[in-house]
Amino acid sequence: MHRSASRLTRILACAAVPVMLVVAGCSSDGSGDSGGAPDKAGSSSSGSPEAKKTPTVAPARFAALPDPCDAVAAKTIGDLVPEVKAKNGTAGKSTDTASRGSCSWNGLEDKGVDGSQYRWLDVSLLRYDSDATLAVSGEQRAEDSYAKEVAKAKATEGAKSVKTAAADGVGDEATTVTYTLNKTDENFVYATVVTRTENGVVTLTYNGTGYAGAKNPSVTDMAKGAVRAAKEAVAAVAAANEEPAAKEPAAEESPEASAKAAAGE
Numbered sequence: 456m457h458r459s460a461s462r463l464t465r466i467l468a469c470a471a472v473p474v475m476l477v478v479a480g481c482s483s484d485g486s487g488d489s490g491g492a493p494d495k496a497g498s499s500s501s502g503s504p505e506a507k508k509t510p511t512v513a514p515a516r517f518a519a520l521p522d523p524c525d526a527v528a529a530k531t532i533g534d535l536v537p538e539v540k541a542k543n544g545t546a547g548k549s550t551d552t553a554s555r556g557s558c559s560w561n562g563l564e565d566k567g568v569d570g571s572q573y574r575w576l577d578v579s580l581l582r583y584d585s586d587a588t589l590a591v592s593g594e595q596r597a598e599d600s601y602a603k604e605v606a607k608a609k610a611t612e613g614a615k616s617v618k619t620a621a622a623d624g625v626g627d628e629a630t631t632v633t634y635t636l637n638k639t640d641e642n643f644v645y646a647t648v649v650t651r652t653e654n655g656v657v658t659l660t661y662n663g664t665g666y667a668g669a670k671n672p673s674v675t676d677m678a679k680g681a682v683r684a685a686k687e688a689v690a691a692v693a694a695a696n697e698e699p700a701a702k703e704p705a706a707e708e709s710p711e712a713s714a715k716a717a718a719g720e
Contacts, residue, residue, distance in 0.1 A: 512585045512591065513592045513593075514593075515585045515592070516653035516696070517693075518553075520552065520553060520556055520695060521694065523579070524544035526688040527684045529542065531687060535683075537574065538564045538565070539562035540560075540562055554584075557578060559577040560575070570665055570666050570668045575660075578659045578684065578688050579659075580657055582655045600651075604656060608647040608660075611636065611645075613638075615634060615635050615636070616635050618634070619631065619632050630649050631648050632646075644662060644677050646674065646677035647660045647681065648685040661677055661684065
């Protein structure tokens with residue numbers, strides 16, 4: 456009995472050891488090394504996660520648009536639209552004039568027995584800001600818009616004899632789209648010039664027809680007129696974003712000069 460009791464005592468003592476170790480581990484303040492394997496969750500939380508990087512996007516070159524009705528010179532309007540009804544143009548409605556705007560002019564020149572000539576000119580201005588959230592620059596957005604405007608002009612419903620050509624010397628890239636379109640029982644000749652300049656897009660449409668037996672304008676002449684007006688509109692966009700020249704400070708007048716001026720010398 457004595458030997459059995461001693462053996463039972465030893466077994467109970469050994470069984471109590473891991474329980475004490477567990478209790479000691481739970482009550483530890485973490486300042487010591489328990490000698491066990493490191494906690495994966497704890498080790499990962501101790502390191503700081505890599506911060507998300509904000510994409511860098513080039514700022515938009517143009518921050519403003521000119522008044523679209525001032526984008527084409529008065530002389531050019533007079534040459535392209537004889538007997539223009541409103542010399543100052545008719546502005547289109549826009550809720551954001553810093554990003555979009557348009558203006559149009561029209562006129563009917565009566566040539567008596569030779570009939571009459573009708574002309575219509577329209578300019579549309581679009582500007583795009585850079586978008587850091589989408590990592591897209593204003594220039595990239597303008598490039599997309601430019602392609603869409605060209606495609607839109609080429610897909611004009613009812614257009615015939617559609618032709619496209621590069622418009623050299625107009626903005627960063629430009630395309631002229633010409634076609635004929637029958638409306639009000641007359642054949643109108645159209646020339647549309649779509650231009651991208653930095654983060655801006657200029658679309659200029661020029662069309663006309665002859666009434667009462669008058670000869671229709673040629674496609675070549677309409678295209679030349681449209682390119683001429685488009686160049687002026689592109690220049691107007693650039694001018695609207697130029698910083699005013701700083702005035703040079705006036706030279707300080709010497710005390711001797713001030714004294715002579717006061718004496719009337």
